[in-house]
Amino acid sequence: MEEQTPQASQRKSLPVWVQALALVVLLAFLTLIGFSLKRTQQGPITIGQTVPAFTLTTFDGDVYNTADMQGKVVVINFWASWCFPCKQEAADLESAWRQLSPDGDVVFLGVDYVDTEPEARAYLSEFDITYPNGPDLATKISQMFRIRGVPETYIISPDGKLVDVKIGPYSSLTEILDAIDKAKTGSVN
Amino acid sequence: MRFIRLVLLVVVGMVVAVALPGGTVFAQDPTPTVDTSAITDDQVNAVAQELYCPVCENIPLDVCPTQPCTQWRELIRLKLAQGWTKDAIKDYFAQQYGDRVLAAPPARGLNWLVYILPPVILVAGVILVYRVLHSMRKGNGSTSEAKAPAPDLTNDAYAARLEEELKKRR
Numbered sequence: 001m002e003e004q005t006p007q008a009s010q011r012k013s014l015p016v017w018v019q020a021l022a023l024v025v026l027l028a029f030l031t032l033i034g035f036s037l038k039r040t041q042q043g044p045i046t047i048g049q050t051v052p053a054f055t056l057t058t059f060d061g062d063v064y065n066t067a068d069m070q071g072k073v074v075v076i077n078f079w080a081s082w083c084f085p086c087k088q089e090a091a092d093l094e095s096a097w098r099q100l101s102p103d104g105d106v107v108f109l110g111v112d113y114v115d116t117e118p119e120a121r122a123y124l125s126e127f128d129i130t131y132p133n134g135p136d137l138a139t140k141i142s143q144m145f146r147i148r149g150v151p152e153t154y155i156i157s158p159d160g161k162l163v164d165v166k167i168g169p170y171s172s173l174t175e176i177l178d179a180i181d182k183a184k185t186g187s188v189n
Numbered sequence: 190m191r192f193i194r195l196v197l198l199v200v201v202g203m204v205v206a207v208a209l210p211g212g213t214v215f216a217q218d219p220t221p222t223v224d225t226s227a228i229t230d231d232q233v234n235a236v237a238q239e240l241y242c243p244v245c246e247n248i249p250l251d252v253c254p255t256q257p258c259t260q261w262r263e264l265i266r267l268k269l270a271q272g273w274t275k276d277a278i279k280d281y282f283a284q285q286y287g288d289r290v291l292a293a294p295p296a297r298g299l300n301w302l303v304y305i306l307p308p309v310i311l312v313a314g315v316i317l318v319y320r321v322l323h324s325m326r327k328g329n330g331s332t333s334e335a336k337a338p339a340p341d342l343t344n345d346a347y348a349a350r351l352e353e354e355l356k357k358r359r
Contacts, residue, residue, distance in 0.1 A: 014320070032299070082257040114243040114286050116260045118267075138287040139243070 044146035047163065051156050054141050056109055058134035059121060064109060066156070073106045073183045074156040075176075078136070078147050080112060081119035086151040089169035089176075090127040093153075096176040097131040105158075106180060111136045113150050155183045225263075225270040233266045236275050239293075243286040250290075 053067035110133035155164035237251035
């Protein structure tokens, strides 16, 4: 066996602190990648899953927290003024709200997805929408539901579980009322 | 006299109630009338090019042809007409639609890594390359110093025999 000269052994390795730092940086990177992968792989809220509570501040400044709506059916409609299919269901949603709101066991929340306020207000005025509506600030709510577009409507049962998802516009008032009835009885679509 | 005073008081009260705001609450005008004609497309695009369309990813707002983007550009025009600065408008957009609409991520939270890591990695790389080159040069130096002397062939039996054979053939 040949003996290594001192020069050769000095050349071979970096200082320990450099190696430790490199390892820490590498681990930090891997952790970050892991977290972001976990986040991207996380699917949408599925039927039967408990919907995390969120807060919606309406265009009028009222604050609604879904945590306070336990015991009620919550209808969450994602829309935007630039979305033409949203207009197809807007009047039906408002009719459903007017029909059900006197009972007090259903709450409608309109979440305005990446929109401009003047146009959003004009939209609400055009369809005479009276249930609470507010912007999805920083798209936090839509990210939570992982919506794929607008309109999308999520119905939450009185015990806080997601019971119905409608991708695209409702075709009729009856379809909306049926979905809400099922949510009241706790049946899952 | 007292009756006349009372009537006067009621009339004045009614006039004040009608004239003063607060008795009846009117909806706020969502789009206050602002003259946006003085704002040019170039001014709008100067802000829009630093923002991205929130619904059609990776398309800067200034070149995005969709309806929402047109609305957002008009919103920028309105904000500029109201005297908002570019940074204030960008902040507003980030607040409304999230940081993903910004061309450059804001320097806060984990975003700091985006700004800190590249120079740190660059400096670390330069140091590493310097060290490697330095040690290589050192290594080359030591090799030349330790170079073995040319072999002495005078005592080599094989070489001597070879020389002899060559002499014979001449």
